[in-house]
Amino acid sequence: MDREEQLDEQLTAQLKAFEGRPAATRTTGKDPVNLPMIRHWCEAMGDTNPAYTGPDAVAPPTMLQVWTMAGLSGHQGLSGQGRSPHQGLSRHQVRSAAYDDLLALLDAAGCTSVVATDCEQEYLRPLRPGDEVTFDTVIESVSDRKTTKLGTGHFVTTRTDLRVGPDLVGTHRFRILKYAPARTRKTPPRPRPVVNRDNAGFWEGVRRHELLIQRCTGCEVLRHPWLPGCNACGCPDWDTVRASGEGTVYSYVVMHHPPFPAFDPPYAVALVELAEGVRMLGNVVGVPYDKVRIGLPVRAEFRAYDDELTLPVWRVAG
Template sequence: MSDDLSVRLDDLSARLKAYEGRPAVLDGHGKDPVNAPMIRHWCEAMGDTNPAYTGPDAIAPPTMLQVWTMGGLSGHEGRSEAYDELLGALDDAGYTSVVATDCEQEYLRALRPGDEITFDSVIESVSGRKTTRLGTGYFVTTRMDVRVGGESAGTHRFRILKYAPANRKRKEPEPELESEPQRSQRPPRPRPVVNRDNAGFWEGVGRHRLLIQRCADCATLRLPWLPGCNACGSPDWDTVEAGGEGVVYSYVVMHHPPFPAFDPPYAVGLIELVEGVRIVSNVIGVPYDKVRIGMPVRLEFVRYDDELQLPVFRASDDAEEVVA
C-alpha cells in the first residue's frame, strides 16, 4: 500500500469515527401502535403457536421489537443529517454496496396491543476498514432505544457493512448443476453465522441430515434452532431428522441486489416440511417463474465449495401438476 493511499484511508477512518455517538433518528414514533393483526401475521409466518400471543391479555413476541419502529418506504421523519452524511461519505469513497450483517436485542418490558412506541437511535460505532469475502468496507452499528410512555421497553442494535464489491468478473448464468471446474471459478458464497445455538444444525448439514429441534418436555418441534422452547419455555431438547418432503408455503423471486456469488433471478422459498416446521431455502429443479405455492419439493444437499454445503429443495415430479 502506498504512503499516499495509507494517509487517505487513515483520514477517512478518522472522519467516520467522528460520527460515533451522533444521532441516527431523533424523537422517532412508531407509525402504528402495537396491534393484534401484525402479531397474528408474525406468528403465522414463524409458526409460533405460543398462547401468550393471543387472547385478551396477549403480548407481542419479544423479537418483534424492531417491527414497531420500522419506517417503511417513506422512512422516518426524525432521521438525522448525521446518519445521511455518514452513509454519503462512504458512498463518495467508493463503498457503495450495503448488506445487513446481524442484530442484537435486549428486552426490558413486554409490549401489548395499543402501546404507542417511541424511540431514539444513535450511531454507536464505525469499525476500521475490514476485508470480507464480499469486498472491503466498514461496519456501521446503530443502537435504538425503544420506549412506551417514557418507559424503556428494549434495545435494538443493527449492524450493516458498507463495502466496495470485490473486483471479480461477473459470469454469465450457469446451469443449475455445475461441474467442479465451473464451481471453482465462481466467487464464494457468504457463510452462515454459526453460533452455540445452531452449531448442531450445521453439523447435521455436514452429514447430509436436516435436524429439527424437539422440546424434551412438551415435544414441540422447532426450526430454526432456538435456545428455548416457544411453547413451554423449556431449555432442554433433543433432535429428530427431517424426512425431506415438503411443499412451498410461500416464496419470493430475488432480482436485486446482485451479488457476485449469485445469478439472479432465482427463487427463495419458505418450505413447510411434513413434520410441520418451516425452513427458508432455494427452490431448484424448475424455472424461477414456475415456482408455485403448494408445489411439492424434496430435500437435497448441494456443495458449493470445499467448505460450504447447504440444504435446498428440488421440485418433485408431482410439481408438474401444480405448474400446469
C-alpha cells in the same frame, strides 16, 4: 508511516467524528402495539406460546423492530423529510443529514457497496397491546478499516432506542458493512450461513446430508429454526428428529433485484412445509423459477457449492 496509512488515519478520524450523532430523529411508531400484528407474527413464526394471546397478552420480544416500521407511506413529520431510507435504519425511517454525510464520505472513499451483517436486541420490559412506541436512532460506532472476503471497508453500527412514554423498553442495534468490493476474486463465494451455539447442530447435520429438526423433550413439539428452548412450553431440553425431506411449497418469492455476484437472478426462494409440520427456507431447483407454485411437492437434497459449503435446496418431486 506512508501516504496511504496517513490517508486511512485521516478518513477513520473523520468517520469516528460521526459517533454519537443522530441517524434519525425521534419518531412515533405508525401503529400502537396491537393483537392483530402479534397474531400475524406468531402465525408466521409458528409460535404458539400462550403468553402472546388472550386479555393479558404481551408482544413477542423479537418483534421489537416491527413497531418501528412504517409501511409504504413512511413516517411523517421528521426533520430531513425526503431523504432516502435504507442502509441500517428501519425500513422507511428517514435518515438524518449526519447519516447522509457519513454514507457520502464512505462512498467518496470507494466504499460504495453495503451489506447488512448482524443485529442485536435488548429487552427491558414487555410490550403490551395499546403501548405507543417512540424511537430514535443514533450512530453508535464506526469501525477502523477492516478487510473481509467481500472487500475492505468500515462497519457502521446504529442504535435505535424504543420508549413507551419516558421509559426505555428496548434497544435495537443494526450493523452494516460499507465496503469497496474486492477485485481479485473472479467468482465470489456464496455467502456463509451464520452458525452459532443455538443452530450448530443443524449445520452439522447438513454436512452429513441429514435434515435435523429440534424436538422438545418436554412436550415433544417439533420446531424450526433451532432455538435454545421450547417456544411452546419453555422446556430447555431437546433432541432431534431426522426429517424425511418431503414437503410442499408453502410460500415463495422470485428474486430479481438487487443482483449479487454470487447468485444468478432470477431464482426462486421457497418456504417449504415439511411432512413433519415445520417450515424451512431454501432455493428451489429442478424447475424454472416461473413454474414454482404454492403446493408444489418438493424434496430436500444437499448441494455442495465449494469445499467448505453445503446447503439444503428443494428439488421438485418427480
